[in-house]
Structures are given as C-alpha cells and as structure tokens.
Amino acid sequence: MKLQRKHVLAAGVAAVAAAAVAVGTGLGFADSAPNRQSVCPGSVTFSAEGGAPSATSDRFPIGTRLRVTNLDNKRSAEVTVTGPSGSCVLLNSTAMELVREPGKNVIRRNLIERVGEVVAQPGPGQPGQVADRPGSASPPASPPASPPAARPVAGSACSGAITFFEEAAAPAATSDRFPVGTRLRVTNLDNGKATTVTITGPSASCVLLNSAAMEQIREPGKNLVRNNTVELLR
CATH class of the missing domain: 2.40.40.10 (RlpA-like domain)
Structure with a gap:
C-alpha cells in the first residue's frame, strides 16, 4: 500500500510540473522564440x-x-x-x-x-x-x-560594393558563393591596392572582408569599396 501511494504521489508531482511548464510557455516565461x-x-x-x-x-x-x-x-x-x-x-x-x-x-x-x-x-506633393x-x-x-x-569589372567574380566586418584575425573573408578554403584576390581600383584572402565561412555577401583585409585596400575613412575587382585564384 505504501509503495502504491509513493507511485501515485510521484505521478501527481510530474503532472503539476508539466502543467507549470505549459503555463510558463504560454505566458512567455519559457524561451519560445518564433520559428x-x-x-x-x-x-x-x-x-x-x-x-x-x-x-x-x-x-x-x-x-x-x-x-x-x-x-x-x-x-x-x-x-x-x-x-x-x-x-x-x-x-x-x-x-x-x-x-x-x-x-x-x-x-x-x-x-x-x-x-x-x-x-x-508618388506624384508631386503626394505621399x-x-x-x-x-x-x-x-x-x-x-x-x-x-x-x-550592376556593372562588374570584366572577369570579376563578384559584382557590387565590398564592405567588411570586425574580426581580430589575419586577412580573410566570408562568402555566400565560395566554399571555405577558396582564395580570392580583391583589388580596389581607385587606389590600386590589393589583398589576397581565404574564405573562412559563410555570409550574406559574395565577398565580405574582415577588418584586416579591408585595412589593406580601403581609402582612409571609407568603409566601402565600390570600384573593385574580385579574382578567383586557382
């Protein structure tokens, strides 16, 4: 009889705990980020x-x-x-x-x-x-x-402006097009400076330089390289 009561008590505690979790989730207490x-x-x-x-x-x-x-x-x-x-x-x-x-x-x-x-x-004066x-x-x-x-330079592997992200590492880049390990040469056509980078991971850009690579090619005070060419190195 005592053993049966213990099982009944344990089942009751588990049911209460499950109900508490369900209520907490419904009220936004649980981590329920929208999918x-x-x-x-x-x-x-x-x-x-x-x-x-x-x-x-x-x-x-x-x-x-x-x-x-x-x-x-x-x-x-x-x-x-x-x-x-x-x-x-x-x-x-x-x-x-x-x-x-x-x-x-x-x-x-x-x-x-x-x-x-x-x-x-909108027309003149109209929202x-x-x-x-x-x-x-x-x-x-x-x-x-x-x-x-976009007007990519002939032979460029990527079109459009190039920018960067902050990362304390050797010159590198991320990409939505090239697999990890791909080597690219990025040239700023406005000042003739170039950097060779290796793709280290994915991003939402054809090529997104890290800060070290950007420092090698950008003009002072500019965070964007509009006039560029990107070469795929074999």
Whole structure:
C-alpha cells in the first residue's frame, strides 16, 4: 500500500510540473522564440552611407521593404531597398545604429523578413502608397522597379560594393558563393591596392572582408569599396 501511494504521489508531482511548464510557455516565461524563416542567410553589416534607414541588396528590387532584427538584443529596424550591392542585405549606417550592439559592426544572429514593397511612385506633393504586408488587398498600381544592373569589372567574380566586418584575425573573408578554403584576390581600383584572402565561412555577401583585409585596400575613412575587382585564384 505504501509503495502504491509513493507511485501515485510521484505521478501527481510530474503532472503539476508539466502543467507549470505549459503555463510558463504560454505566458512567455519559457524561451519560445518564433520559428520564422529569414530571407537572407549569414551575417549582416553596413555601409558608410547616411540618410534615412535603408539598405541595398543583390536579391530584392528597389522599393522592397525589409525588417531586420538583431536576435541578440531584440532590436529591429524596417528599411527600404534603395539600390544594388554585393550582399543580400547591406544596411546603411543609420539603420545599423538602430539595431547593433555598442561597438559591433556585424550582426551574426539576425532575422530578415520581407514586409512589403512600394507599389506606386508618388506624384508631386503626394505621399507614396505602400503595401505594408504581402497579400495586401490593394493590388500594385505598377510593378516594382528593378534595380539597375550592376556593372562588374570584366572577369570579376563578384559584382557590387565590398564592405567588411570586425574580426581580430589575419586577412580573410566570408562568402555566400565560395566554399571555405577558396582564395580570392580583391583589388580596389581607385587606389590600386590589393589583398589576397581565404574564405573562412559563410555570409550574406559574395565577398565580405574582415577588418584586416579591408585595412589593406580601403581609402582612409571609407568603409566601402565600390570600384573593385574580385579574382578567383586557382
């Protein structure tokens, strides 16, 4: 009889504990981050461009609106794609300030969501019409404008501007195109400086330099190399 009571008591304690976990999760006490899919893989960084929060992209047309969330501090920013770049999403400095942690120039844990796109260009003195979410009841008045074609240097393995992330290491790069171990030569055509880097991991850019590699080729005060060529070394 005593043994049976012990089993009944243990089962009752387990049931109460399970109910407490379920209630805690429902109230947001448990770590139950939403299982949302990011439209861009890899780290997010920024260019030195100012202005209103915006971004450039090699994937989304001009006018596309994206929400960028830093999962480490839960800060978000909504940006509009204003032109092409060599990244899935490259924030401008204003947008980066809204989401980054102090002293960090790259957001490794992030969530990028597509939230809408400009559906009509405003006329003189008229506000633009924006579809806040995909599937809006208002159909687009005209298709979104496509970004102007990037003009890669002939033979360049990557098109668009090149930027960097902070990393205390030898010159290296990350990429969404080349496997780990690939060697690339990146040349700044504005000053003729070049660096040879090895791909060490994935990112959301065709080539994203680390700070050591960027120091070897950038012009003073510039965080972006627009006029460049990227060569794949055999």
